[in-house]
Amino acid sequence: MSTQMQQDGAQPAAMAAGHGLDWPALFATRAERMKASEIRELLKLLDQPDVISFAGGIPDPALFPAEEFGAALTAALSGDTKGAALQYSVSEGYRPLREWLVTRMASLGVTCTADNIVITSGSQQALDYLGKLFLSKGDTALVGWPTYLGALQAFNAYEPNYDRLTPLANRPAADYRETAAAKGGAVKFAYASADFANPTGETLSESARSSILDLATELDIAVIEDAAYQSLRYDGDEIPPLLALDIARTGSIEASRTIYCGSFSKTLAPGLRVGWVCAAKPVISKLVLIKQAADLHSATLNQMAIHTVASRGFEAQLAKIRDSYRARRDAILAALDRHMPDGVTWTRPNGGMYVWVTLPEGFDGAALLAESLKTERVAFVPGRAFFADGSGANTIRLSFSCASEAMIDEGIKRLGRVIGRG
Amino acid sequence: MSTQMQQDGAQPAAMAAGHGLDWPALFATRAERMKASEIRELLKLLDQPDVISFAGGIPDPALFPAEEFGAALTAALSGDTKGAALQYSVSEGYRPLREWLVTRMASLGVTCTADNIVITSGSQQALDYLGKLFLSKGDTALVGWPTYLGALQAFNAYEPNYDRLTPLANRPAADYRETAAAKGGAVKFAYASADFANPTGETLSESARSSILDLATELDIAVIEDAAYQSLRYDGDEIPPLLALDIARTGSIEASRTIYCGSFSKTLAPGLRVGWVCAAKPVISKLVLIKQAADLHSATLNQMAIHTVASRGFEAQLAKIRDSYRARRDAILAALDRHMPDGVTWTRPNGGMYVWVTLPEGFDGAALLAESLKTERVAFVPGRAFFADGSGANTIRLSFSCASEAMIDEGIKRLGRVIGRG
Numbered sequence: 001m002s003t004q005m006q007q008d009g010a011q012p013a014a015m016a017a018g019h020g021l022d023w024p025a026l027f028a029t030r031a032e033r034m035k036a037s038e039i040r041e042l043l044k045l046l047d048q049p050d051v052i053s054f055a056g057g058i059p060d061p062a063l064f065p066a067e068e069f070g071a072a073l074t075a076a077l078s079g080d081t082k083g084a085a086l087q088y089s090v091s092e093g094y095r096p097l098r099e100w101l102v103t104r105m106a107s108l109g110v111t112c113t114a115d116n117i118v119i120t121s122g123s124q125q126a127l128d129y130l131g132k133l134f135l136s137k138g139d140t141a142l143v144g145w146p147t148y149l150g151a152l153q154a155f156n157a158y159e160p161n162y163d164r165l166t167p168l169a170n171r172p173a174a175d176y177r178e179t180a181a182a183k184g185g186a187v188k189f190a191y192a193s194a195d196f197a198n199p200t201g202e203t204l205s206e207s208a209r210s211s212i213l214d215l216a217t218e219l220d221i222a223v224i225e226d227a228a229y230q231s232l233r234y235d236g237d238e239i240p241p242l243l244a245l246d247i248a249r250t251g252s253i254e255a256s257r258t259i260y261c262g263s264f265s266k267t268l269a270p271g272l273r274v275g276w277v278c279a280a281k282p283v284i285s286k287l288v289l290i291k292q293a294a295d296l297h298s299a300t301l302n303q304m305a306i307h308t309v310a311s312r313g314f315e316a317q318l319a320k321i322r323d324s325y326r327a328r329r330d331a332i333l334a335a336l337d338r339h340m341p342d343g344v345t346w347t348r349p350n351g352g353m354y355v356w357v358t359l360p361e362g363f364d365g366a367a368l369l370a371e372s373l374k375t376e377r378v379a380f381v382p383g384r385a386f387f388a389d390g391s392g393a394n395t396i397r398l399s400f401s402c403a404s405e406a407m408i409d410e411g412i413k414r415l416g417r418v419i420g421r422g
Numbered sequence: 423m424s425t426q427m428q429q430d431g432a433q434p435a436a437m438a439a440g441h442g443l444d445w446p447a448l449f450a451t452r453a454e455r456m457k458a459s460e461i462r463e464l465l466k467l468l469d470q471p472d473v474i475s476f477a478g479g480i481p482d483p484a485l486f487p488a489e490e491f492g493a494a495l496t497a498a499l500s501g502d503t504k505g506a507a508l509q510y511s512v513s514e515g516y517r518p519l520r521e522w523l524v525t526r527m528a529s530l531g532v533t534c535t536a537d538n539i540v541i542t543s544g545s546q547q548a549l550d551y552l553g554k555l556f557l558s559k560g561d562t563a564l565v566g567w568p569t570y571l572g573a574l575q576a577f578n579a580y581e582p583n584y585d586r587l588t589p590l591a592n593r594p595a596a597d598y599r600e601t602a603a604a605k606g607g608a609v610k611f612a613y614a615s616a617d618f619a620n621p622t623g624e625t626l627s628e629s630a631r632s633s634i635l636d637l638a639t640e641l642d643i644a645v646i647e648d649a650a651y652q653s654l655r656y657d658g659d660e661i662p663p664l665l666a667l668d669i670a671r672t673g674s675i676e677a678s679r680t681i682y683c684g685s686f687s688k689t690l691a692p693g694l695r696v697g698w699v700c701a702a703k704p705v706i707s708k709l710v711l712i713k714q715a716a717d718l719h720s721a722t723l724n725q726m727a728i729h730t731v732a733s734r735g736f737e738a739q740l741a742k743i744r745d746s747y748r749a750r751r752d753a754i755l756a757a758l759d760r761h762m763p764d765g766v767t768w769t770r771p772n773g774g775m776y777v778w779v780t781l782p783e784g785f786d787g788a789a790l791l792a793e794s795l796k797t798e799r800v801a802f803v804p805g806r807a808f809f810a811d812g813s814g815a816n817t818i819r820l821s822f823s824c825a826s827e828a829m830i831d832e833g834i835k836r837l838g839r840v841i842g843r844g
Contacts, residue, residue, distance in 0.1 A: 020676050023704040026610055026644060028558040028580070034711040061505030069508065070499040077492040083483030086491065086691035121543060125717040132579055136450040137559065153715035157554055158450070188448055222448060254442050269508035271722035282445040289456040293575035295547040299721050300693035 033156040052411035053379040054332075054398040057198055057353050063321045064269045065309055072308035076301055085301045091292040092284075093119025093276070094303035100311050101262075105278050108230075109244030110260070112253045116278055118287045121298045123228050123263035123275040127154035129290045130189070130224055130259060133283070135160045139185035142176070142215075146356075146386030146395070148198045148226060151191055162388035165190050167211040173218040189222040189259075190215065194242055196229040196352025199386045199397040203350055206239050213246055216257055222283075223258040228275075231267050231318055233351040234326035243278065254280050264306055266353070267318060272302040325353070331405040332398065332412065339409075339416030346398075353401040356383070363394040363422055371422070376414035451559075455578040474833035475801040476754075476820040479620060479775050485743045486691045487731055494730035498723055507723045513714040514706075515541025515698070516725035522733050523684070527700050530652075531666030532682070534675045538700055540709045543720045545650050545685035545697040549576035551712045552611070552646055552681060555705070557582045561607035564598070564637075568778075568808030568817070570620045570648060573613055584810035587612050589633040595640040611644040611681075612637065616664055618651040618774025621808045621819040625772055628661050635668055638679055644705075645680040650697075653689050653740055655773040656748035665700065676702050686728055688775070689740060694724040747775070753827040754820065754834065761831075761838030768820075775823040778805070785816040785844055793844070798836035 024031070076085040092098070098114040105112055120126045127150065135141065135158035142165040143151065152162070161183045163176060180187045192212055194204045204212070216223045225242040240248070246256040256279075263275035277287055291297065309317075332355055336346055343360040359365070365382030372378050383395025398415075400408060446453070498507040514520070520536040527534055542548045549572065557563065557580035564587040565573065574584070583605045585598060602609045614634055616626045626634070638645045647664040662670070668678040678701075685697035699709055713719065731739075754777055758768055765782040781787070787804030794800050805817025820837075822830060 020702060020704065021642070021644070021679055023702070023708075026556060026642075027708065028554070028556055028561070028610075030558070031555055031708060034708060034715070036711060056510075058510050061509045064505065064508040066499050066504045066508060070496060073495045073499070074492060077488050077495070082488040083486065084693075086486040086488060086693040087483045088478075088480050088687075088692045121717045121721075124715075128716040132450070133453055134448060134450055136452070139450070150715070150718075157712070157715060188450075220443070220448075222443070257443050265510075270510045270718075271506075271508040273717065273719070273721045280442060280445070282442065286445075286449065286453060286456060289458060290579070293456065293546075293572070293579060294550040295543045295695065295717075296572075296692075297695070299543070299695045299724055302721055302724065 030157050030159050033159065051373070051377045051379050052403065052407050052414065054400065054403065054411060055379040055381050056402065057399045058402060059266055059270060059321070059353075060324065060402050063324055065313075065317055068309045068312065069269065069272075069305055072305040073301065075308065076304045081304065085304055087300060089297050089300040089303075091118075091297045092288045093117070093298065094300065094307060097303050097307040097310075098276075100307055101276055101278070104314075105260075109240045110247060110253065110278060112278055115281055116253055116284055118277050118284050118291065119298050119303055120275045120277060120291070121273040121295070122265055122270065123226060123261040124150055124154065125273075126261040126275055126277045127151050127224070127226070128157070129287050129294070130261075130277075131155040131158045131160070132290055133286055134188040134222065136185060138183060140176075140180035140183060140187045142187060142190040142221075143388055144192065144197070145389060146199055146383060146392055147191065147388065148193060149385050151226065152388055160188075161185065163187070164389075165192060165212070165215075167208075168215045168218060169211070173215065176219055187219050187221050189224050191224045191226065192242070193226040193228065194230070194239070195227065196232055196349050196354070198229065198352070199354055199381070199383065200356040201347045201349030201352050201354040202356070203239065206245070209239070209242050209245050212242065213249065213258070221257070225258055225260045227260055228263045229266055229352040230262070232322065232325060232353070234322055234329055236350045253278075256280060259283055264310070267314070267321065268306060268309055272299075272306060274298060274302055274306045325401055327405060328400040328403065328408060331408040332400040335409045335412035339413045341416060341420045344419060353399050355398045355400065357396045357398060359394045359396065359419060359422075361394055363419075365393060365396045368396065368418065368422060372415065372418045376418045378411050378414045378418070380415070452579050452581050455581065473795070473799045473801050474825065474829050474836065476822065476825065476833060477801040477803050478824065479821045480824060481688055481692060481743070481775075482746065482824050485746055487735075487739055490731045490734065491691065491694075491727055494727040495723065497730065498726045503726065507726055509722060511719050511722040511725075513540075513719045514710045515539070515720065516722065516729060519725050519729040519732075520698075522729055523698055523700070526736075527682075531662045532669060532675065532700060534700055537703055538675055538706055540699050540706050540713065541720050541725055542697045542699060542713070543695040543717070544687055544692065545648060545683040546572055546576065547695075548683040548697055548699045549573050549646075549648070550579070551709050551716070552683075552699075553577040553580045553582070554712055555708055556610040556644065558607060560605060562598075562602035562605065562609045564609060564612040564643075565810055566614065566619070567811060568621055568805060568814055569613065569810065570615060571807050573648065574810055577613075582610075583607065585609070586811075587614065587634070587637075589630075590637045590640060591633070595637065598641055609641050609643050611646050613646045613648065614664070615648040615650065616652070616661070617649065618654055618771050618776070620651065620774070621776055621803070621805065622778040623769045623771030623774050623776040624778070625661065628667070631661070631664050631667050634664065635671065635680070643679070647680055647682045649682055650685045651688055651774040652684070654744065654747060654775070656744055656751055658772045675700075678702060681705055686732070689736070689743065690728060690731055694721075694728060696720060696724055696728045747823055749827060750822040750825065750830060753830040754822040757831045757834035761835045763838060763842045766841060775821050777820045777822065779818045779820060781816045781818065781841060781844075783816055785841075787815060787818045790818065790840065790844060794837065794840045798840050800833050800836045800840070802837070
C-alpha cells in the first residue's frame with residue numbers, strides 16, 4: 001500500500017503522522033488503470049526556457065483570437081443575455097451554437113439537425129462519455145496501433161479490452177468477434193481519427209475510410225470518428241469525414257453508425273473547453289442524459305463566446321492558423337531531411353500538428369528522451385504510450401505547432417545528434 | 423427496441439426510412455439506468471410566463487455579479503495572461519484559485535494545502551468522478567432517504583446499489599456490510615449534504631455529523647460531503663463541515679476520510695461551471711488523473727474569472743445573496759403557515775433554497791403536479807425522484823430562490839387550494 005500511495009502523491013511524512021486510510025482498498029477496480037501520462041509529466045518541461053520542445057500537442061497561443069473573444073464575452077455579459085450567460089443551461093448545449101454547427105457539418109457533407117448535436121467540454125469529454133455509453137467491463141474497443149493516448153485514458157475508466165483495428169481484407173469479422181468473446185465481452189466500436197491523427201499525423205484515404213465502415217457494418221458496431229484536427233489541412237484535397245461517407249451509404253444520419261467528435265480546441269482556443277458530438281438521435285439523447293448526470297452542461301458563457309467568434313469569422317481564423325502551421329510543418333520536414341541519420345523514417349502529414357518518427361529497432365524513445373534532455377535540451381514524446389499493446393518503443397512523436405521555424409531547425413539538429421550517438 | 427428508441431428521441435418516421443442500428447443492444451449495461459429526470463423536464467415549464475414556479479433549484483440571475491465577471495474576463499484577456507487564459511492548462515486547476523480556496527477552507531476549520539484541492543466543473547462533476555473512483559458495479563453507496571437526485575444520477579453510471587444512511591445506534595455496522603456483500607459488493611462511501619440539503623433544506627446537527635463519522639469509521643469507508651449550499655446560511659450559528667470535524671478527530675486532512683465537494687454555483691454563478699474537491703492527497707491525485715482522462719481540465723478563463731471575483735469580494739457577495747434569499751425563505755414559510763391545509767407539514771430551513779413538504783398519506787406528488795399545472799398554474803418538484811428506493815410519493819420540493827416575495831404568497835395560496843381539493 002505504501003508504494004501505491006506514494007505514487008499517488010501522499011508524502012511519507014504525512015502518512016506516518018496521519019495514519020491515512022487504505023484508499024486503494026476502497027477504490028473501484030478501474031482505479032488500477034489510472035496512471036499519470038508521460039505527456040502530462042512532459043508538459044512541465046515546457047516551462048524551462050532552454051529546452052526546445054516538440055512535446056506538447058498544443059496550439060500556438062499567439063494564434064488565438066483573443067480580442068474577438070474579449071468582445072464576445074463583454075457583449076454576452078451586457079444587456080439582455082447577461083443573466084443567461086452566467087445561469088444554468090440545458091445539457092444538450094446552447095441552441096445557436098448547435099444550429100451554427102448544423103451549417104458547419106453540412107459543409108462537410110453531413111446533413112443533420114440541432115437534435116443530432118450535443119455540446120461537450122472539448123472532444124476529450126466526448127470520448128469519456130462514449131466510453132461510458134458503450135463499454136461494459138470486458139467489452140472490446142478497436143483502436144489503431146498507435147492511437148491517441150487520451151482516447152485510451154478515457155476508455156480505460158470503463159475497463160475495456162483493446163483489439164487492433166485492421167482492414168477486413170486482412171482479418172475476418174469472426175476473428176474479431178471470437179477474440180472479444182474470449183475476453184468476456186463484445187466488440188462495441190472502432191475508434192479512428194481520419195485526418196492528421198494524433199500521434200502519427202497521417203490521414204486515411206477514402207478507401208481506408210470505406211474499409212473501416214465495411215468492418216463496422218460487418219461487425220454491426222459503432223464507429224467513433226475523432227475529428228479534433230480535421231480543419232487543419234495545409235495541402236491536398238479534403239476527404240469526406242467517415243460520418244459523411246456513412247450517410248452517403250445509408251441515406252441519413254439516423255441510419256448511420258458513425259459518431260463524429262469535433263472540437264474548437266485546435267481552431268479557436270482549447271482553454272474554453274468546447275467541442276461537440278454529431279450522431280444519430282438515439283446516441284445524442286443518451287449522451288445528453290450522461291452529460292446531465294456528469295456535469296449538467298458545458299459553461300454557458302463559453303458556448304456563447306464560441307458561437308459569436310465562430311459565426312463572425314471561422315473561415316478567416318482557419319486561414320490564419322493554416323498559414324502559420326503549414327510553414328512550421330514545412331520547416332520540420334525540411335529539418336528532418338537535413339539532420340536525421342540514416343535508418344530513421346517519418347511521416348509527411350498534410351495537416352495537423354504532428355510528425356511521427358520511427359527509429360531503428362533497438363532504440364527506446366523513453367531512454368532517448370532522458371538522454372536528449374540531459375545532453376541536448378530537446379523534448380518530444382516517446383511513442384510507446386500510444387500503443388494499447390505496449391509496443392512501439394522505437395517511435396517518437398514530434399509536435400511542430402508551438403515552435404518557431406528557427407527553433408525547429410536547431411531542435412531537429414540537436415535531435416539528430418542525440419539519435420546519431422544512440 | 424422501438425419503444426426504447428422512441429423514448430430516446432428517435433422519430434418513428436426516421437426509423438422507418440433509415441433502418442437505424444439497434445443502439446440499445448450496443449450500449450453498456452449502465453445505459454439502462456440513464457433516464458430523463460423529472461426536474462429537467464420541469465425546467466421547461468419555467469418558460470411559461472403564467473406559471474408560478476417553485477420547481478428549478480437555480481439561483482436568481484439578478485444576484486449574479488455580472489459586472490465583476492465582465493471586468494475580470496476583460497482583464498484576463500488583456501496583457502500577459504491572454505494566451506494562458508485561452509490555452510490548455512493543468513488538470514488539477516488554476517493554482518491561484520486553489521490557493522484562494524486553501525484560505526477559504528481554513529476559515530471553515532479545514533487546514534490543507536493546494537495539493538489537497540482539485541478544481542472541477544461544478545460539484546456535479548465531483549460526484550461523477552467520485553462515483554468513478556470508488557464504485558465498481560455492485561458496490562454500495564449509503565445515501566439519505568431522500569437525497570440529492572443529481573447524486574443518484576451521477577453514481578448510477580457506475581451501477582451501484584444504495585443503502586439507507588442511518589445512525590449506527592439504529593443499525594449495527596455488520597448489517598450494512600452483510601447487506602452490501604449479499605448484493606455482490608462492498609460499502610464504499612456515505613454521501614451526505616450537511617447544510618441546507620437538496621431536497622429537504624435540512625441541516626445536520628453537530629452530533630448527527632459525528633454520528634456519520636462514527637459509522638464511516640466503523641465501516642472504514644469514505645464520507646462524501648456535498649457542500650453546494652453551505653455558504654447560504656440565513657440564521658443560526660455555523661456548524662463545522664464534516665471534513666473539519668473529521669480533521670479535529672484524526673489530526674490532519676491526510677488522515678481524514680471525508681471528501682468535501684464545494685461549488686461556486688450557488689454563490690457566484692453556475693454558468694461558469696467551477697467547483698472543487700478538498701480531500702487527502704491520495705484521493706486528489708486520483709481525481710486529477712480522472713479529470714485528465716475525462717475532460718483534461720476545467721475552462722482556464724473561467725477559473726481565472728472566478729478567482730478574481732472571489733478574491734475581490736466573496737464575503738460581500740455572500741452578504742448580498744443571503745439577504746435576498748432570507749427574505750424569500752421568510753416569505754415562503756409565512757405563506758405556508760397561512761395557506762396550507764391541516765395535515766401538511768414542512769421543513770423550516772436555516773439556509774439554502776428549499777422547503778420540503780410532506781402531504782398526508784395517499785397523496786401523489788406527480789399527480790398533484792399535473793393537477794396543479796392544469797388548474798392553478800403552479801409548479802414544484804414531486805419528491806419521489808429523490809428516494810433511491812422509490813418511496814416518498816407524498817412529498818414535494820419547493821424552491822424559493824427565484825420567486826419574488828409577492829409571487830411566493832400567491833403561488834403558495836394556489837398550491838394550498840389544489841392540495842385542499844386533493
